[in-house]
Amino acid sequence: MAHPKIGNLAPVFTLNNQNGEKVALKDFRGEKNVVLYFYPKALTPGCTTQACGIRDIADELAKRDTVVFGLSPDPEAKLQKFMEKHALNFDLLADEDHKVADKYGCWGLKKFMGKEYMGLIRTTFIVDKEGRLQHVMDKFKTKTHHEDLLNWLDEHLV
Template identity: 45%
Template sequence: MLQVNDKAPLWEGVDQNDDRVSLGRLLEKGKKVVLYFYPKDSTPGCTAEACSLRDGHSDLIKQGYTVVGVSPDSTASHRKFIEKQSLPFTLIADTDHSIAEAYGVWGLKKFMGREYMGILRATFIINTEGIIEKVFENVDTKNHYQQIINK
């Protein structure tokens, strides 16, 4: 997994509207980025995390952040998740998990005795120069917005 002071890998992906989004374009616009990786749309922990970021979105915007979520779900799944939870930010469909791999968050997981490959929940705070300022590996899904604000 990438660490503080690492250069954030540039990525390009497709959002919930099938539009191309890239870290490079966000940085060119002078945006700081909250890039959060989560396992699956509409699951309890992922919904709690997304809703925390939704509830604190205006404060994050005031601090100059753009919020981008990444999971291996499809664009159609992202659209449903955004509509159901009224999410005001972009979700990237990383169906080939290439973005997750670049950030070191695609790895072995265990659930109920079963091992499988999947997204390791993490958030990267990227400054306007594309440098990682903070990494959250222990995400408090219900209070994630507060974790970011209090970094």
């Protein structure tokens, strides 16, 4: 499945965060830029590196009127553990049935150690204040993801 088209309205959704509270993408329209980063599995090394990088730039993101949500197929309880263990300061959203990942075209065939399986493909989407998709990041290193994100925001949205 392909990603939504740049310039189009980002597919809307409502998911529960790590505390079981509903978060709706449409609630940020007209208010904030939104970064949606899809990651495969909470509490794993690459996903932890990526999440901690975003945690560490919270002030920079706030200066750019930008909120971040991490989405994964993990249940709320696991997201809560991930938040607490790494003192994360942004919401993690539970996309357990991967319906949102499907809408964004980042659920698909993966290969690991010779095995093929369906799973979440690490991808980041940047949505502007009007709710339009502005950028898709699908090739990056987890340890520099946060820097790449800030650089893109500075060059294009701020």
